Amino acid sequence: xxxxxxxxxxxxxxxMAPVYVLIAxxxxxxxxxxxxxxxxxxxxxxxxxxxxxxxxxxxxCILFNVIFNYFACVFTSPGTTTEMDLEVLHSKMxxxxxxxxxxxxxxxxxxxxxxxxxxxxxxxxHHCPWVGNCVGFRNYRYFFLFLMYLVxxxxxxxxxxxxxxxxxxxxxxxxxxFRMFTMVLAAAACIAVGGLFAWHCFLVxxxxxxxxxxxxxxxxxxxxxxxxxxxxxxxxxxxxxxKATFDVDGRYWWILWMLPSLRRKKGLGLLxxxxxxxxxxxxxxxxxxxLDMV
Ligand SMILES: [Zn+2]
Ligand SMILES: [Zn+2]
Numbered sequence: 001x002x003x004x005x006x007x008x009x010x011x012x013x014x015x016m017a018p019v020y021v022l023i024a025x026x027x028x029x030x031x032x033x034x035x036x037x038x039x040x041x042x043x044x045x046x047x048x049x050x051x052x053x054x055x056x057x058x059x060x061c062i063l064f065n066v067i068f069n070y071f072a073c074v075f076t077s078p079g080t081t082t083e084m085d086l087e088v089l090h091s092k093m094x095x096x097x098x099x100x101x102x103x104x105x106x107x108x109x110x111x112x113x114x115x116x117x118x119x120x121x122x123x124x125x126h127h128c129p130w131v132g133n134c135v136g137f138r139n140y141r142y143f144f145l146f147l148m149y150l151v152x153x154x155x156x157x158x159x160x161x162x163x164x165x166x167x168x169x170x171x172x173x174x175x176x177x178f179r180m181f182t183m184v185l186a187a188a189a190c191i192a193v194g195g196l197f198a199w200h201c202f203l204v205x206x207x208x209x210x211x212x213x214x215x216x217x218x219x220x221x222x223x224x225x226x227x228x229x230x231x232x233x234x235x236x237x238x239x240x241x242x243k244a245t246f247d248v249d250g251r252y253w254w255i256l257w258m259l260p261s262l263r264r265k266k267g268l269g270l271l272x273x274x275x276x277x278x279x280x281x282x283x284x285x286x287x288x289x290x291l292d293m294v
Pocket of ligand 1: 045102114
């Protein structure tokens with residue numbers, strides 16, 4: 001009975017993906033319309049053309065990044081074992097890898113089988129219904145940047161709307177409901193997505209994904225029971241974790257990570273990052289022999 005329910009739920013998630021995407025795009029569109037078509041003209045009439053131009057530029061910049069990262073996350077494959085050449089996969093295989101009977105292929109460390117996508121996803125973070133795709137090795141950075149710009153954009157719009165409520169009440173009674181709805185929507189999205197964004201900041205800085213976090217917690221508790229210590233073997237320190245996640249390096253990495261880019265993520269995704277510091281590993285549950293592999 002439980003299995004049938006699970007199959008029905010997974011199939012409906014897969015079928016409903018376009019609906020979730022449409023809802024997400026619709027909500028972003030509603031806030032953008034309220035911002036550009038209702039709020040900015042008010043600001044222009046109250047504070048002058050230069051102020052309106054400034055907020056228009058900021059709005060366009062944020063909206064472009066929200067839309068760019070959203071659709072890049074939707075349409076970029078997270079990286080799956082079925083996309084890889086079987087010979088390459090076998091040549092890279094390590095003793096710690098498991099085997100996925102559903103894909104009939106080896107399953108690298110940190111890869112997980114997504115029952116909705118029906119594939120083993122490399123460094124799988126989670127399956128996100130709002131982007132209708134798994135978030136993993138190749139599209140995680142788009143997902144993170146989408147959250148970041150969405151939170152920033154919603155906060156910016158909600159604060160500007162709240163600050164200019166008096167002008168609006170005096171001039172635009174017809175659009176009051178729309179303006180109030182989008183202001184509450186932007187504020188609610190900012191709080192809800194803000195929590196998720198803070199959580200992913202922690203994950204990136206600590207060198208783990210959502211699923212890895214729970215695995216690491218399990219390993220930590222198991223090690224504690226045995227009187228041992230466990231530390232995440234993939235944690236290279238906050239800065240290197242950040243650079244590896246966004247695939248940036250060099251002098252300007254601190255600005256490059258947040259800029260829109262469709263460059264393909266480097267590496268095969270068999271490991272999220274090249275881990276060289278073997279001293280960090282004090283206990284590995286299913287992760288033997290992975291430290292010298294890229
Ligand atoms: Zn699989
Ligand atoms: Zn999936």
